[in-house]
Amino acid sequence: MRPLDFYELGRQMAGSAQTEAEQRTVVNRLYYGLHHEACGRYFQKEVRPQPINRNRRHRGVLDRFNRSIDPIGGNVARLLGELMRLRGVADYQLPSKITRMRNIENTEQLMRRSIGVSEQLKSALDRYSPRETPDGFEYPEAYSTG
Numbered sequence: 001m002r003p004l005d006f007y008e009l010g011r012q013m014a015g016s017a018q019t020e021a022e023q024r025t026v027v028n029r030l031y032y033g034l035h036h037e038a039c040g041r042y043f044q045k046e047v048r049p050q051p052i053n054r055n056r057r058h059r060g061v062l063d064r065f066n067r068s069i070d071p072i073g074g075n076v077a078r079l080l081g082e083l084m085r086l087r088g089v090a091d092y093q094l095p096s097k098i099t100r101m102r103n104i105e106n107t108e109q110l111m112r113r114s115i116g117v118s119e120q121l122k123s124a125l126d127r128y129s130p131r132e133t134p135d136g137f138e139y140p141e142a143y144s145t146g
Helices: 003-014 019-046 052-066 071-092 107-128
Strands: none
Touching: 003 019, 003 052, 003 107, 019 052, 019 071, 019 107, 052 071
């Protein structure tokens, strides 16, 4: 499947998400769709990239963009890192009253913030590499298992 299918599902779900579980799921789908898309675009664009350890894939992709000399890559890193933090809150901070994030007090606000960040991230990815990660794209050479 296309990584952006997760992202698009999250955007679709956001329109009708009313329960806390639905709102948290929206955040999760937005993050995973764009995380996989960022990874695919990185490995499509870069020439002979070093492998990323499968067990540290999330941090590894973020680190690659953080080290990018391309300013758009740096923006991708900033936005991907923010969306990763929001996904962490959605997945692991289960009390309805969210206490660790400034200006976010409930799961609806968390979802809305995630939508905004994800839109910016998708736009940054399109500027970084306009070639969308295709359906069934695999990059087995891109990951090490160690």
